[in-house]
Amino acid sequence: MRVLIVGGSGLLGGELVRLCAAQGHTVAATRFSSPPGPGTPRTNGPAQDVRPGSDGPGPEPVTADGRPVTGGPSPAPGAAATGGPAPGERLGPDLRTRPSPTTVAGGPSPAPGAASGCGTCEWFRLDVRSRAAVPAVIGGFRPDVTINVAYRSGDWATTADGAANVAAAVAASGGRLVHVSSDAVFSGDAPSYDETCLPDPVNPYGAAKAAAETAVRALVPGAAIVRTSLIVGHGASAHEAFVRSLATGSATGVLFTDDVRCPVHVSDLAAALLEIAERGLPGVHHAAGDQALSRYELGLLIARRDGLDEKRLRPGLRAAGGVRGPLEVRLDCSATRRRLHTRLRPASEFLAPGHS
Template sequence: MIFGASGLLGRSVMRAFGDMTVTGTGLSRTAGGLVAVDATSADAVTGLLGRVRPDVVVNCVGERRPALWAGSPEKARAGNVEAARLIAEGARAFGARLVHVSSDYVFDGTAPPYRPGSPPNPLNEYGRWKLLAEYAVRAACPDAAILRLPVLYGRVQFAGETNLTEIARQVAAGAPVELDDVCVRYPTHADEAAEVCRRLAGALLHGRHPGRVVHWSAEQGLTKYRMALLIARRFGLPAGHVRAGAADAACGDRPVDCRLDAGNLPAALGPVCRRLFDTEFPPAVEPWLTPAGPAGGRRKEDPS
């Protein structure tokens, strides 16, 4: 069972488990046979797990959009922390293996690279919620695998769904814009992260445990400004309107460099198809280089 299957990562995870019998859940987006479940409702989570009795659960539920952290903090906290706890309790109660997805934002970004055992020290609410979620998962389901990931990109449904497509839209729009050139991110393709989820789930099902907390990350580090320059160069767009800035670093609640060290996870999982940013970003951003995007470009609840 994939909780959060309608999201960026969840859609990729659904594809990665495509040869299996999978139940996917969504909250506001339930097209394509997804089950509508509010993961902050104990009855809803327990009821569904009790009916389906999955062998393995992957939890991709999360609320990671900054506008919602500020606008509805209680709701965002519940979507990150309560949902994680309830799903972990349910997985344990019904004997399912659990892969829980967490974030590099549990670290403060001052001392990379970060290993799974490095001390967390989140700088913002989202990072604190992701860390509280990890603690709740560990308490409720001690054998769960907690997978920390860096910023993701891939096939999006609206431009604001990833930083990368939002940056592409800003490059294409041509209006003056300043993008941070201090904070380093390691954009990782959602399909690659999904393959890791699948391999982790397979390992757990076969009684192997690659680690209770594990890391996965692409290796190429880029700032938002560098991503913009790559997009402009690849598509022959002017970049004179894009200035290098330091806004993310200056605001104090964005980590500067959370490079994740995956340790021996690649060896433990077997060969995972590495997706290089330089070859994977063009198809991810190309549909969003027109102001409207492929289908109007924004969904109703897109806050960005």
């Protein structure tokens, strides 16, 4: 199968690239501001991933009195400064003449696939906001299936318009589409949300993800829309990095006790997405872990797994800090679980000491 991962340089995208290559698929992936190669650690990524008030899926640390965290993780040197093409890498057409304003030229890039341990991935630099570049990449590679995980916190044009551009290009090329959405499309007012529930977002990130779902459904009626929850695993997620920085004292802040999600291991999620892609399962799916936990409870599990000092993790209330967004969102994944062979483990299982 020819698989294109849009957003292959991110946490989930990198895992998908590795899995597709390991399973012998012909895989291509896109990056935007990162160097090519999957598994770019988002932990050191853009500041908005860890900023208080962020409406993205990352943790939202604030000090006990709701002020911004100081001393939190900052972008790695060059993390967003390697926008140029790597040797042999293909460039979306209008990026040749109109570089993205958010990328900065410079910084050495490894050869495509070199940093990944997978020598078979072809990398494209792509800005999904470009209506011209997206069909050029998809029409050029002609994937059997495109898996779109690209998004940017706080950027409607990437998260919503970009998803529409990807869907339009897939509709034109004739392949299948798996689009990754989020539990943030829900307000959290209901006790839980199954696959039939309609979005009722309460913050800009949730609204952009809901708009993306509508565009995907309209443009590619047979697409799979896969809503997921907090992604962790292998130590590479923003939440794991934040817990590490709190437990080692390199950041200050609290972990919310009133912010509840169903964390999922990045490998389980990637496997579920690939199964949905391979079997061509259309419609809405809910792919999250089988256990609802607060960010504080999740932090304790991470600290225990990593042998960190859990006493340094301080609980706090998200509601007290006035951080916008849903508080408790429990994804009911029952229907998806019945359809899939892939098991989506609960956090207490995949974060048990000895697991990565």
